[in-house]
Amino acid sequence: xxxxxxxxMQLSGRGxxxxxxxREVFSGLDFEAVAGxxxxxxxxxxxxxxxLLRLIAGLLIPAGGTIAIDGxxxxxxxxxxxxxxxHRDALKxxxxxxxxxxxxxDFLGGERFEAAKSLATVGLDHATHLPAAFLSAGQRxxxxxARLLTxxxxxxxxxxxxxxxxxxxxxxxxxxxxxxxxRGGLIIAATHAPLGIDSRxxxxxxxx
Amino acid sequence: xxxxxxLIRRDIRIALRVGGGALIGVLFFLTVVVLMPFAVGxxxxxxxxxxxxxxWLGALLASLLTLDRLFMADHEDGSLDLITMSRTPxxxxxxxxxxxxxxxxxxxxxxxTPVLGLLLNLDMVATGAVALTLLAxxxxxxxxxxxxxxLAVTLHRGGLLMAVxxxxxxxxxxxxGVAASQAVxxxxxxxxxxFSILCALSLVSLVIGPFAAAASLRHGLD
Numbered sequence: 001x002x003x004x005x006x007x008x009m010q011l012s013g014r015g016x017x018x019x020x021x022x023r024e025v026f027s028g029l030d031f032e033a034v035a036g037x038x039x040x041x042x043x044x045x046x047x048x049x050x051x052l053l054r055l056i057a058g059l060l061i062p063a064g065g066t067i068a069i070d071g072x073x074x075x076x077x078x079x080x081x082x083x084x085x086x087h088r089d090a091l092k093x094x095x096x097x098x099x100x101x102x103x104x105x106d107f108l109g110g111e112r113f114e115a116a117k118s119l120a121t122v123g124l125d126h127a128t129h130l131p132a133a134f135l136s137a138g139q140r141x142x143x144x145x146a147r148l149l150t151x152x153x154x155x156x157x158x159x160x161x162x163x164x165x166x167x168x169x170x171x172x173x174x175x176x177x178x179x180x181x182x183r184g185g186l187i188i189a190a191t192h193a194p195l196g197i198d199s200r201x202x203x204x205x206x207x208x
Numbered sequence: 209x210x211x212x213x214x215l216i217r218r219d220i221r222i223a224l225r226v227g228g229g230a231l232i233g234v235l236f237f238l239t240v241v242v243l244m245p246f247a248v249g250x251x252x253x254x255x256x257x258x259x260x261x262x263x264w265l266g267a268l269l270a271s272l273l274t275l276d277r278l279f280m281a282d283h284e285d286g287s288l289d290l291i292t293m294s295r296t297p298x299x300x301x302x303x304x305x306x307x308x309x310x311x312x313x314x315x316x317x318x319x320x321t322p323v324l325g326l327l328l329n330l331d332m333v334a335t336g337a338v339a340l341t342l343l344a345x346x347x348x349x350x351x352x353x354x355x356x357x358x359l360a361v362t363l364h365r366g367g368l369l370m371a372v373x374x375x376x377x378x379x380x381x382x383x384x385g386v387a388a389s390q391a392v393x394x395x396x397x398x399x400x401x402x403f404s405i406l407c408a409l410s411l412v413s414l415v416i417g418p419f420a421a422a423a424s425l426r427h428g429l430d
Contacts, residue, residue, distance in 0.1 A: 058292070058293060059289055059429050079293040080293065082293060084290065084293060088284070089285065090285055090286040090287040092222055094221075094228065099221070103215075103217075103218045104290070106213075107211045107218075109295060
């Protein structure tokens, strides 16, 4: 929690090089983001937007350069302070909506009563006992968003977050992002569509 | 601790739901053992001599049957990314997943053993001995198998690879598990010696398995 209160938190990368499958995706990438700021990572397909998010999340090892966070919780590593919302929803089809969410709440260290509240926020409180197998793509995305609300992490790494969300869902999500930034959080989103909130653009891989 | 118990509860719950792995293992075990008397023929003495080996082979193959999905399912739906990023050490998360797999898929095999012992003309003492050796030995199968499961995550079609990687590691467990059971039935060696080695194998794999699996998962990050 304390990480959210520190206004000076800053995420920065210096000369980051990403190599996937022997091919250099991007190199010499500098970026920074301070608390309360959203960064929209843009670029054509294959320019390394997802790779950048996974580098920050510690799911890929940079081939060069450094990525560091200053002013966060000093006892935690960068990945431990991040939420990663990827293409895959991390949901188990055999478990119900509530079971899926309360597992992540327990495993990532959130509160169960937050889980019920965030299900209402994302508009899934009518389907808590439905197995996740029966959810539509948009509903799965909403359930993933509920995870971000149930467990507080200062850094949100979002990969195409608005995919499959309907118009009302996108409005809801814009509100959630604004709340997160107002609380001193930080958002890095890879996106093709406009995020809908004030954000700084980080273009990788040349002009689109 | 809540994180680990949550992981164990989730994995057991998934395994017990429709389509989960728990029942598949027991059914496979049942099939192998039930068919064996028909293949061997009506020689009761031979059947009871082969009994422990048949039960052990069945249990070994049944416990490997569902093991390749241990990390694969979490990898495919993105859960593994979040588990890797979390504040829980990956080694402990691996150990928790293996424990959950053993509770859901290994323990039912041991519970089924007394029933299957009847089919193989094993008396009470012999059946008890086999069940006891399975109880001591199947954790070793799960925890060494987990290393193969972790390696298989990074390679597509890893299932076959896993069998090739894991089976050699499980040979010592098979040898000493069957030896300890045979010792009770026919002698002449004591039960204690092979059983102690079996326990030692389990303890060693309990320590090495999670570290090796976590290392190969980290190495295979993609």
